[in-house]
Amino acid sequence: MTRIPPRQRVADIVAELPDATCVGDIHLTFAVRKKTFGYFLDDHHGDGILGLALKAAAGEQDALIRSDPERFYVPAYLGARGWVGVRLDVGEVDWAEIRELITDAYRLQAPRRLVALLDG
Template sequence: MVLEELRRICLALPETTERVSHGTPAWFVRGKKTFVTFADHVHGDEHVAFWCAAPPGAQEEMLATDPERFFRPPYVGHRGWLGVRLDGPEVDWAEITEIVTDAYRCVAPKTLVARLGTVTDQ
């Protein structure tokens, strides 16, 4: 159910596709740039989560705000990507939608970002 909701959010964004990457579902902009990867107990982690691109400084801010929900994911954390746990008692899907949309903005071309109907500095 968590994967299905994450999938719905990701695929609602312009020109996104899904395919398995490194053994887990991942979402791409125009089939090329990954912006979200599902992480269900991968690499020995006991959590269901996702990893996503994040604006500069967002990873540090989110980790400081709530280290129980947010984490620095392996392999991509050093590039500022954010890990978000989805197995807590109450998942705030509105917040998840914002985080995923921000991830999309980080990697999508400006023409696609403009289709979101918001102005961005990216």
């Protein structure tokens, strides 16, 4: 079985979302209609973390970090705005959960018409 690198798995998840883009070299930026909803970060500013920074609903950042502080964290720069960081380099990655977190972040930024496509 071929192991798909985390960067590619994340890009594949984003590619399934209507009108979402995923661009970048080392780091990836996820956007829908020019509204950013997440980042794939690999050793961002030398922090040693392979992870995601995702837009989160009010209160979600705190709830996730409290639920598992080893995997979830307050990302630099965006954490003050409620975004949540999730590590992809700690333990076994639950890709279904990652898909859900990315999709939730997308829903917060996407127009209603595109969100409806997910629910339809």
